[in-house]
Amino acid sequence: MAPLVNMALRPLDFKICTDAELTMAVCAQDQMAFSALISRHYQAVYRVAWRACRNDADSEDVTQEAFLKLWNNPSQLRDGNAVKGWLMRVASNLVMDRFRLKPMQDIEEAAQVADQSMPADATLDHAHVASRIDAVVANLPERQRLALTLVHFEHLTNIAAAAAMEISVDALESLLARARRSLKQTLAADGKHLLAAITRDGD
Amino acid sequence: MQDDDLDKLLASASTPVPRLGFEQRLLHKISVPNNVIAFPKRKAASPWVIGLPLAASLVVGLWLGVSNLLPATDTIMVSQTTDDTTSSGFDDVVALIEDNLS
Numbered sequence: 001m002a003p004l005v006n007m008a009l010r011p012l013d014f015k016i017c018t019d020a021e022l023t024m025a026v027c028a029q030d031q032m033a034f035s036a037l038i039s040r041h042y043q044a045v046y047r048v049a050w051r052a053c054r055n056d057a058d059s060e061d062v063t064q065e066a067f068l069k070l071w072n073n074p075s076q077l078r079d080g081n082a083v084k085g086w087l088m089r090v091a092s093n094l095v096m097d098r099f100r101l102k103p104m105q106d107i108e109e110a111a112q113v114a115d116q117s118m119p120a121d122a123t124l125d126h127a128h129v130a131s132r133i134d135a136v137v138a139n140l141p142e143r144q145r146l147a148l149t150l151v152h153f154e155h156l157t158n159i160a161a162a163a164a165m166e167i168s169v170d171a172l173e174s175l176l177a178r179a180r181r182s183l184k185q186t187l188a189a190d191g192k193h194l195l196a197a198i199t200r201d202g203d
Numbered sequence: 204m205q206d207d208d209l210d211k212l213l214a215s216a217s218t219p220v221p222r223l224g225f226e227q228r229l230l231h232k233i234s235v236p237n238n239v240i241a242f243p244k245r246k247a248a249s250p251w252v253i254g255l256p257l258a259a260s261l262v263v264g265l266w267l268g269v270s271n272l273l274p275a276t277d278t279i280m281v282s283q284t285t286d287d288t289t290s291s292g293f294d295d296v297v298a299l300i301e302d303n304l305s
Contacts, residue, residue, distance in 0.1 A: 035230050042226055050219035060221065064229055071233065126215065133216040152213050184204045187212065191204045198215050 020080030027074045038067055041084050044154055048088040051149045052095040054138055062098065066091040085156065085164020092146045125197045132194060136186050144179035147172055 014022060014036035022040075025033030045066055049059040066087050070077065077086050137145060143165070150161035151172075162172040187194065 031234060034233060038229055038233065039226060042229060043221060046221045046225070047219050056219075056222055059219070060225055060229075063221075063225075064232060067229065067233065129212070129215050130217045133212055137213075137216065148213075153216070180206070180209060183213075184209055187209070188204060191208060191212065194212055194215075195208055198211060 018081065019083045023074060023077060023080030023083050026070065034067075034071055037070075037083065041087055042067070044084060045087045045091045047153065048146070048149050049091040049095055051134075051137060051153065052092055052142075052145060053099065054134055058095070058098065062091050062094045065094050079163075082160075082163050085150070085160060088150060088154070089146065089164050089166070092142065092149075096142050125200065129194045129197050132190070136183060139186075140179055140182060144175050144182065147175040148179045151176060 014025075014033055017025075017033070017036065019037070019040075022033045022037045026037060042063055046059050046063045049062040049066075050056070053059060053062070069090055070083070070087065077083060137148065140148065146165060147161060150156045150164060151158065156164065158169050158172055158176075162169045165172065167175075184191075
């Protein structure tokens with residue numbers, strides 16, 4: 001049987017490998033390749049988990065669990081180049097599984113991640129707006145939230161996001177449209193106030 | 204609310220950052236070998252162990268049926284009580300008690 005990857009590759013080489021090459025090495029249980037995959041994608045996976053639960057500890061647990069799923073059964077992944085999207089989808093599903101059993105704790109931690117470069121008084125307003133938007137996004141239905149997160153926050157193309165969610169591009173666009181409509185309805189009451197706060201902070 | 208306004212609001216959402224040292228903890232967790240030792244998997248019984256006796260009994264049954272070695276069913280006698288005087292059942296017990304009392 002031909003080797004899956006050139007096993008002469010070492011940590012420094014993994015930095016220039018594509019996701020597909022790293023995933024093939026992970027299939028051969030190469031820990032260095034797996035570490036390279038983790039370093040490359042853990043922040044994005046963490047962010048997707050956080051968008052769903054807004055809790056640092058749970059997001060870390062979910063991120064770890066998503067990577068362990070890949071390590072324990074890498075053959076579930078059909079396309080090695082889509083590993084980032086796959087991990088994000090797994091993380092989103094894991095959050096939903098977790099909170100089906102345990103009610104979501106609405107912990108207001110937005111102030112911890114607010115832009116530290118802003119003045120103290122402006123940070124308060126910006127943190128309030130950010131917290132409100134985070135909460136509204138987190139309350140979207142699961143698939144709408146994932147579509148919005150992948151496209152708006154993680155800047156995936158519609159094609160890549162649709163591939164990550166294993167749906168058609170049309171279905172993804174439908175989810176995005178519904179998510180945006182729902183956000184507009186939810187923010188209709190205080191949207192102007194929030195926009196004014198952003199504008200004031202921007203001045 | 205216009206699309207532009209919504210985009211501005213979405214752009215103001217938090218950008219969550221993992222806590223300090225998370226990557227190292229994650230890498231360490233992955234690199235540590237699993238201490239949990241799984242029970243050895245129980246070997247499943249071979250299908251032949253079950254299938255062979257079943258197949259053999261089927262063959263023997265067919266052979267007995269075809270070769271007329273089984274006794275004919277019309278020769279089996281079924282005994283049936285036809286004596287109406289024999290007591291049986293709750294009604295007869297009640298009748299017997301009444302007879303004894305009288």
